[in-house]
Amino acid sequence: MSNLFENRPAIHAEAHKAGGSVFAARSTQEWQQLDAAHHLHPFSDMGSLNKVGSRVITRAEGVYLWDSDGNKIIDGMAGLWCVNVGYGRKELAEVAYKQMLELPYYNTFFKTTHPPVIELSKLLSEVTPGGFEHFFYCNSGSEGNDTVLRIVHQYWAAVGQPKKRYIISRKNGYHGSTIAGASLGGMDYMHEQMPSQVSNIVHISQPYWFGDGGDLSPAEFGLKCARELEAKILELGAENVGAFIGEPFQGAGGVIFPPESYWPEIQRICRQYDVLLCADEVIGGFGRTGEWFAHQHFGFEPDTMTLAKGLTSGYIPMGAVAIRKKVADALIAGGDFNHGLTYSGHPVAAAVAVANIKILREGGVIERVKNETGPYFQKALREALAASPLVGEIAGAGLVAGMQLTEDKASRKRFANGGEIGLKCRDYCFKNNLIMRATGDRMLLSPPLVINKHEIDEVVEKAAHCIGLTARDLGMV
Secondary structure, three states: OOOHHHOOOOOOHHHHHHOEEEOOOOHHHHHHHHHHHHEEEEEEEOOHHHHHOOOOOEEEEEEEEEEOOEEEEEOOOOOHHHOOOEEEEOHHHHHHHHHHHOOOOOOOOOOOHHHHHHHHHHHHHHHHHEEEEEEEOOOOHHHHHHHHHHHHHHHHOOOOOOOOOOEEEEEOOOOOOOOHHHHHOOOHHHHOOOOOOOOOOEOOOOOOHHHHOOOOOHHHHHHHHHHHHHHHHHHHHHHHHHEEEEEEOEEEOOEEEEOOOOHHHHHHHHHOOEEEEEEEEEOOOOOOOOOOOOHHHOOOOEEEEEEEEOOOOOOOOEEEEEEHHHHHHHHHHHHOOOOOOOOOOOOOHHHHHHHHHHHHHHHOHHHHHHHHHHHHHHHHHHHHHHOOOEEEEEEEEEEEEEEEEOOOOOOOEEEOOOHHHHHHHHHHHHHOOOOOOOOOOOOEEEEOOOHHHHHHHHHHHHHHHHHHHHHOOOOOO
């Protein structure tokens, strides 16, 4: 076990021995100038970014990144929540190389298949909870949630209830950035930019006790939020509602963990009114909370799961939808499912996914998160920030955490300009070579699952230091 985590193989070391980087060396300024001239970044104000220049990441190993100026940075976010097995896994690169030589591409249309996608599907049926035996493949979590919409509509049509078209999701949820994914997500700033939205999607409140719970206890508030789903189903008519979709914990919305009362009540309501329960496991899946899938941590049973990120640990793009047997059986019996993508079940992506899942399973990675590193991380973070006047709440489990920056801890009063405070803290993190994300006034951590205790100490120490600098600037210490 110790060898797996302490002596992680690195691709870049061999690459440097063989003659350096894949690309010719340029100065940081040259890279930044080319980037500004030709590259539009996701979720960015390009005018502001181009004035200061992008940070150029050139290589990575384990839980560390290096930039073009030689700075060593600890990655507290596993890329974008995805590099579960850490950077530089030689075995994943070798699998991709071998598969590219053998069968670099073929589609799964026209009554064809190939060994990598068959083996991946079998393996997923083994690591997912009982009842998930069929999987549809795509390229990302966004496309996965588009696929969920298609599956929901096709399922109800196949069982003779085509009127069940409404999909209910939550405000401040995140389900991707395609038109359908962003329509499902209840983030107002994305909706304002996207006036063309998918119809028959409605939203209910998020279960965010710290921000919205008022005088209710967490348990009371969890039930109140869950019962908004029941009220919305009754308002629309149960005969018109096809599904409810939610992240087990809200990721991009701020690592918001719902009260324990929330998900059991959501499941009760979905079962009572014959509504499919769809879990977006793009962030939570493949070990993040210490369980294989985050819904297992919260104790409910979904009908579909959207998978991506940890499926390949980000080494190559791939997404999937896991489909419970009753839904899959109806789809199989229901005729043509007119949906697919050029790269559905891509052989190289599937081969990498198989190798990645075997690392997680055979290396005991997820068990270690549950029993060792996860509890260590959660305890260390809470102890380091217990006395901070700026941190009002720490939410999380396993190797994911959200820290609420607050103007007054006792009253749970948040900053009116919370986004500015979060960005101030994030800027301190950049300067101190820690990747910690800001969502409004919540600071987020989600390191690679192979992080060891020494590296956790480094993440926690740097996070506490940067939060302390932010508190100092606000006159709170």
